Amino acid sequence: MIRQLFRFKGGIHPPQHKDRSTRSPIQAAWLPKQLILPLHQHIGESGEPIVAVGDHVLKGQKIARASGYVSASVHASSSGTITAIEELPIPHPSGLSASCIVIDTDGEDRWIEHGPEDIPYTEMDVSHLRNLIRTSGIVGLGGAGFPSSIKLNPAGSKIDTLILNGVECEPYITCDDMLMRERPENIIAGAKIMRHALNARQCLIAIEDNKPEAYTAMIEACKDEDIEVVQVPTLYPQGSEKQLIKVLTGKECPSNGLPFQIGIVVHNVGTAAAVHNAINLGEPLISRIVTVTGDGVAEPCNLEVLLGTPMQALLDQCGGLNSDVDRIIMGGPMMGFAMHSTEIPVIKTTNCILAATESNVTAPSDVMPCIRCGACADVCPVDLLPQQLQWYARSKEFERAQEHNLFDCIECGCCAYVCPSNIPLVHYYRYAKTEIWAQEREKEKADIARQRHEFRQSRIEREKAEKAARLAKKKAAVKKPADGEKDDKQAAIQAALDRAKAKKEAQGVEPKNIENMTPAQQKQIDDANARRQQTDTSEQES
Amino acid sequence: MLTAVLALTAIAIIFGLLLGFAAVRFKVEGDPLVDQIDAILPQTQCGQCGYPGCKPYATAIANNEADINRCPPGGETTIIALADLLGKDPIPLDAEVGEEKPKMVAIIDEETCIGCTLCIQACPVDAILGAAKQMHTIIEVECTGCELCVEPCPVDCIDMVPIKEDIFHWKWPYPEQTDEEAKL
Numbered sequence: 001m002i003r004q005l006f007r008f009k010g011g012i013h014p015p016q017h018k019d020r021s022t023r024s025p026i027q028a029a030w031l032p033k034q035l036i037l038p039l040h041q042h043i044g045e046s047g048e049p050i051v052a053v054g055d056h057v058l059k060g061q062k063i064a065r066a067s068g069y070v071s072a073s074v075h076a077s078s079s080g081t082i083t084a085i086e087e088l089p090i091p092h093p094s095g096l097s098a099s100c101i102v103i104d105t106d107g108e109d110r111w112i113e114h115g116p117e118d119i120p121y122t123e124m125d126v127s128h129l130r131n132l133i134r135t136s137g138i139v140g141l142g143g144a145g146f147p148s149s150i151k152l153n154p155a156g157s158k159i160d161t162l163i164l165n166g167v168e169c170e171p172y173i174t175c176d177d178m179l180m181r182e183r184p185e186n187i188i189a190g191a192k193i194m195r196h197a198l199n200a201r202q203c204l205i206a207i208e209d210n211k212p213e214a215y216t217a218m219i220e221a222c223k224d225e226d227i228e229v230v231q232v233p234t235l236y237p238q239g240s241e242k243q244l245i246k247v248l249t250g251k252e253c254p255s256n257g258l259p260f261q262i263g264i265v266v267h268n269v270g271t272a273a274a275v276h277n278a279i280n281l282g283e284p285l286i287s288r289i290v291t292v293t294g295d296g297v298a299e300p301c302n303l304e305v306l307l308g309t310p311m312q313a314l315l316d317q318c319g320g321l322n323s324d325v326d327r328i329i330m331g332g333p334m335m336g337f338a339m340h341s342t343e344i345p346v347i348k349t350t351n352c353i354l355a356a357t358e359s360n361v362t363a364p365s366d367v368m369p370c371i372r373c374g375a376c377a378d379v380c381p382v383d384l385l386p387q388q389l390q391w392y393a394r395s396k397e398f399e400r401a402q403e404h405n406l407f408d409c410i411e412c413g414c415c416a417y418v419c420p421s422n423i424p425l426v427h428y429y430r431y432a433k434t435e436i437w438a439q440e441r442e443k444e445k446a447d448i449a450r451q452r453h454e455f456r457q458s459r460i461e462r463e464k465a466e467k468a469a470r471l472a473k474k475k476a477a478v479k480k481p482a483d484g485e486k487d488d489k490q491a492a493i494q495a496a497l498d499r500a501k502a503k504k505e506a507q508g509v510e511p512k513n514i515e516n517m518t519p520a521q522q523k524q525i526d527d528a529n530a531r532r533q534q535t536d537t538s539e540q541e542s
Numbered sequence: 543m544l545t546a547v548l549a550l551t552a553i554a555i556i557f558g559l560l561l562g563f564a565a566v567r568f569k570v571e572g573d574p575l576v577d578q579i580d581a582i583l584p585q586t587q588c589g590q591c592g593y594p595g596c597k598p599y600a601t602a603i604a605n606n607e608a609d610i611n612r613c614p615p616g617g618e619t620t621i622i623a624l625a626d627l628l629g630k631d632p633i634p635l636d637a638e639v640g641e642e643k644p645k646m647v648a649i650i651d652e653e654t655c656i657g658c659t660l661c662i663q664a665c666p667v668d669a670i671l672g673a674a675k676q677m678h679t680i681i682e683v684e685c686t687g688c689e690l691c692v693e694p695c696p697v698d699c700i701d702m703v704p705i706k707e708d709i710f711h712w713k714w715p716y717p718e719q720t721d722e723e724a725k726l
Contacts (some may be wrong), residue, residue, distance in 0.1 A: 040709065094712040103617035394717075396622070427717045434713040439619065441711070442584065447687045452667040453595065 006250040021293040021300040035308030041347040042145040044070030058112035077286040078308035080105040095340030137279035142268030145349040160263035162200040167239035170332030180214035184352035190272030207384040237412035296325035296355030312342040329354040334413040368421035376415035386415035393432035584629035588664035588688035617642035654699035666716040
C-alpha cells in the first residue's frame with residue numbers, strides 16, 4: 001500500500017549541491033593532537049566537569065556529567081591527558097567563549113573498558129534504558145541538539161508513531177545521506193530501541209527523493225522489519241520536525257506545542273545510529289559524521305570525526321581551503337551561521353562545515369527596501385507574515401511581533417531566500433527573539449529586586465517599630481520600679497540610722513576626738529551639723 | 543407630574559444604591575496605574591530619577607508630576623513601554639539624570655574592605671553580605687547595579703564592572719541597514 005502524503009504550505013527548492021560530497025565513502029578523520037570538548041554542545045544546561053587538569057583519560061571515559069534534567073554528559077573522544085579546563089571559543093553565532101575541556105591526545109586512542117549490558121534492551125526496564133541513553137551523552141544529531149533521552153520519554157502520552165528523519169533537506173549537507181547508504185543496519189537497530197522505549201505503534205523512516213541510493217539501502221535493510229521507509233518529494237524545509245509530521249500524517253502540531261502531544265516523536269537517523277552504538281555496543285557519543293563541503297574547499301567529503309576536533313584539521317584533510325573563501329559556516333547555507341575562527345571544535349550538532357566563497361554570500365550593500373511583494377509570505381512554511389514581522393522587529397515593537405507569532409518561526413530562511421530585496425529577514429527575527437528573551441530575563445530580575453526592596457523596606461519599618469516599642473517598654477520599666485525602690489532604699493537607710501542612733505544612745509558612745517577643739521574646728525563641725533540637719537529635713541519634706 | 547417626579551426619584555435611589563454597592567463591592571486597593579508603571583521600571587532602586595526608589599517615581603509619573611524619561615537604567619526600552627502604557631509620545635532620556643549604560647554589577651575588593659557596614663546599609667535590595675569588622679561581599683545575582691554602595695564606602699573598595707557577556711545572555715545585534723533602507 002502506498003502511503004498518502006500531504007503537503008505543508010510554502011517551501012522552496014534551492015539548488016542542492018549535494019553530489020559533490022557524496023562521491024567518496026565516509027572516511028575516518030585524522031586523530032588531532034588536541035581535542036577541545038565544550039561543556040555546552042546541546043540545548044539546556046552545560047555539563048559539569050568531573051575530571052581535573054593533569055588527569056589521564058581513556059577514550060569513551062565520561063569527563064562531564066549532565067547537570068540538570070535538560071542537559072547532557074560529555075565523554076573523552078580519545079585517550080590522552082587533560083591539559084586545561086578553560087574558556088575557549090565554541091561554535092556559536094556570537095563567537096563567544098565558553099567552558100571547554102582540552103585533551104592532549106596520546107595517539108594510542110585506547111578505549112575504556114566498555115560493552116553492552118548483560119541483559120538485552122527488550123528485557124530492560126524502560127527507564128533504565130533511557131538512563132543508559134542519557135549517560136551516553138546522546139543529543140539530537142540533526143542540528144538542534146536536544147537531549148534524546150527526554151524525547152524518548154512519552155511521559156504518560158500514548159505515542160502512535162516514531163518518525164526517523166532522514167530528510168536532510170538543507171543544501172550541501174549529506175552526512176545523513178551517507179550514513180543511510182553505508183550503515184542502514186545501525187539506524188534500524190537504533191530505531192528498534194527507540195521504538196521499544198516509546199512503545200510506538202508504527203515506525204516510519206522519511207527520505208527525500210533526491211537520495212535514491214540511501215532510499216534503496218534503507219529499503220534493503222528494512223526487508224524483514226516492521227518499519228516503513230517513505231520517500232517524500234524534495235522540498236525545503238521538510239526536515240523540520242513539524243513540517244515532516246504534516247507531510248507524513250497530515251496532522252498539524254499546535255503552535256507552542258510539541259509533537260508528542262499529538263502522539264508523534266521525531267528523531268534524526270544519526271541519533272538512531274548513536275543509540276544503537278550506546279545500547280548494543282556500549283559506546284557513548286564521541287564521534288559523528290560531518291560533511292565538509294562548499295566551493296571553498298578542494299576535496300569535499302564526509303568524515304567520521306571525533307567530537308572536539310578543530311575544524312581546521314578537517315579542512316586540511318579535505319585538501320585545504322581555496323583562496324576565494326569568504327567564510328566558514330557551521331550547518332547549511334540556509335540555517336547555518338559563520339564561524340569566527342577555524343580553530344573552533346566540532347561538537348555534537350556540527351552536521352556540516354561549509355566553506356562558502358564570496359559568490360555564495362549576500363553582502364549587506366545588496367540590501368534594498370521592501371517592495372511589499374509578498375513572496376516571503378507565500379513561501380513561509382509556518383504560515384506567518386514575514387514582512388510584517390520584519391517591520392515590527394525593525395521598529396522594536398516586540399509585543400506586536402509576538403502577537404504575530406514570532407516564536408513559531410523556525411528560522412528556515414525561506415523568506416530571506418526569495419526576497420527580491422535581499423533583506424536579511426531571519427536576522428531580524430533572531431534579533432527580536434533574543435531581545436524578547438533578554439527583556440523577559442530583565443523582568444524576572446526586576447521582580448526579584450522589587451520583592452527584595454519591598455522586604456527590606458518593611459523590615460526597616462518593622463525594626464524601627466520594634467525598637468521604639470522596646471525603648472518605650474524599657475523606659476516604663478525603668479521608671480516604675482525606681483519609685484518603689486527609692487522608698488525601700490530610703491526606709492532601709494532610715495532603719496539603719498535609727499538602729500545606729502538607738503545603739504549610740506544605749507551605749508552612750510561619743511566621738512573621742514571632740515574635746516579640746518579650737519573654735520574654728522568647732523564652728524566647722526557646727527556648720528556641718530547644720531547642713532546635715534538641713535538636708536535631712538529637706539529630704540524628709542520631699 | 544407627581545408620578546414622573548416619584549418615578550425619577552425612585553430611579554435615582556435605585557441607581558444610587560447600585561453605585562454605592564458597586565463602590566464597596568468592587569473597591570480597588572491602591573492605584574493600579576502606579577503598579578502598572580512600577581512593573582515597567584527596572585527596579586534598580588538607584589534614585590537617579592530624583593525619587594527615592596522606583597515606586598515613588600512610578601507614583602510621581604501617575605500623578606503627572608514627573609516625565610517618563612528620567613530612568614537611565616531602563617533607557618529607551620522603558621521610555622517606549624511607559625509611553626505605550628500612558629498614551630504619550632516617547633521622548634529621549636533626560637540628559638540631566640544620566641545616560642543609559644551597559645548593565646553593571648558591584649564588586650568589593652575584599653583585600654581593602656574594612657567591614658564598616660556602610661554599603662550594607664546603602665544597598666536597597668540587601669545584596670551585600672557582611673557584618674561589622676568582617677569582610678563584605680556582593681551577592682552578584684541579586685545586585686541591580688544601582689551604584690548606591692559606591693559613594694558611602696570610606697576606603698573606596700567598591701567597583702562597578704560591566705556584566706560579562708556569555709552565550710546564554712548574548713543577543714543578536716540589530717541588523718545593519720543600508721542608507722537606502724534607513725531612509726524609509
